[in-house]
Amino acid sequence: MLEVSLPSSIEYLPLVDTVCQAFCSWAGLSSEVSNDICMAVIEAATNAIVHGNKSIRSKKMRAVFNKRQNEIVVKVIDEGEGFDPEKVPSPLDEDNILKESGRGIYIMRQVMDEVEFESIPGKGTTVTLLKALDTTPKRILCIDYGSRRLGLALSDELGITAQPFGKIESRNADDAIEEISRIVSENGVGEIVIGLPLTLKGAAAEAASGVLAFARQLGKRLGKPVVTWDERLSTKQGEEVLKRAGLRRKRRRQVVDSVAAAIVLQSYLDARSTK
Amino acid sequence: MKIKIRKTDSVAIIDLSGKLMGGPDADVFKETIKKLIAEGYKNVLVNMAHVPWVNSTGLGILIAGYTTLKREGGTLKLTHVTDRIESILMITKLGTIFETYSDEEEALKSFESKK
Incomplete structure (x- = not known):
């Protein structure tokens, strides 16, 4: 008091x-x-x-x-x-x-x-x-944004670990947002993280403006916090992880987006827990 | 609350800083608007960049300025409002009264287009 x-x-x-x-x-x-x-x-x-x-x-x-x-x-x-x-x-x-x-x-x-x-x-x-106060635990959804495919990953309710959660293939942002909205309500998601492509020097890459626009649109639609998070190398890193796991190229291509999303999400969760 | 004034040919820009919460601030602001009108300025842009929040009394101060200028055929607009001020404007439906801009140049242009 x-x-x-x-x-x-x-x-x-x-x-x-x-x-x-x-x-x-x-x-x-x-x-x-x-x-x-x-x-x-x-x-x-x-x-x-x-x-x-x-x-x-x-x-x-x-x-x-x-x-x-x-x-x-x-x-x-x-x-x-x-x-x-x-x-x-x-x-x-x-x-x-x-x-x-x-x-x-x-x-x-x-x-x-x-x-x-x-x-x-x-x-x-x-x-x-x-x-x-809303004290029910909430999951965090991470999106690895691509113009044709969105890789997804989901955290556990305590926000400690990240798991790949498939992908959305969609031709336009509106459809993708509707699909995300469904996933958000079905899985008790309270926050969304979107990988932001920065160049290695830390400047926002050209692709980033598309991501930022998508993030704004998504935030408006969902009424939940949408944060962007540095995704440098995550796709490459994802590919490496899968290669080491012995996955063939075709299978790798199928899962790499959601693995990349999981890597971005894990880095976000880790940074958050050390704060 | 502190007030600084800049002027273009047709618009006076009031740079406010500090908290806008009534009391003596109200009189200072009213006097400022009156003076500007006497100098021929009917259009006023209030730069809120350095005002972290306002209470309902502070809103009253802005409304008083707005209605005074409206009577003279001018208006009062806002730039650079913080999230907290934007939400108090929305809650009180004053967002429909005050035009707000995030860019000063754009705000100044908006006065021109009305003429």
Whole structure:
């Protein structure tokens, strides 16, 4: 648990944000989830300072951060008069969209899973902000991107080992993305890694722009993080691995894409675990 | 919040830095817009590259600037918003009000094409 207690002045909001970011980072949250939480906390703190405590510095604004097994709970507490959240009009109504204020509670409700207000006359308001954490283990899918063939590899649920997972042969990106989307939902995939062809000096090769465009398209379609990872030599390395295993050229050609994907994925997993 | 101003022939560019969160910032920003209008600038581009986040009060400041300029027949647009600001604009549906650009030149051109 982490608690901060600050004088009621908006000059302290950046400090609230810094504390919130630090807490989220300690809790191991993704930047996306951290941003949501801090956005809500800042709105609650702004309200507590400005509306609750009327910017009277001697009144305290408190924020209490808690990490539970499956959720983050932040309480923001003021010493004001209290209010009725139901009486706050929607900021999205046409009449209100250009109003200069009145968006705080709406923002909190949008980015958090639960928002509760408890007002005790004379004792102030406590806003409880809850964010549920997705703790189900997720696999990582790796794609070795080629214009005609996409080699695939899949990690285990703990993200330790990579296994070849076949290939997709497809003439256009849209079909390939639909196929990937199916694989993602059938196998509980939470993240996608795409091999990025860099030259040996580390500069992005020409082929990379095609990969980056594909990665963007895929990210938009799936709504899941898509990261690119240096794939230099992975296809060659894959070929070597298969040669040493005694596979004939024809068979090698059949499996090399997914083996290359597995090599890229393993290097990603290894780098991640040493971080 | 700090404000620096650059000017082209027809567009004033406000380089903001720091947090945009209301209080005294609101007055400083309003005064800046008023001054620009008095100088004949009705189109304003706010460079948000050095503003890591805004709260709803900060959004209010931008809206005040926008409505003031609209009344004068101009507008206010944004460049280089961070992911966090982009998501607060989306959540509040203000993404439909504020045009945002990732490239300053492109943003400046967009003012020309409207004329």
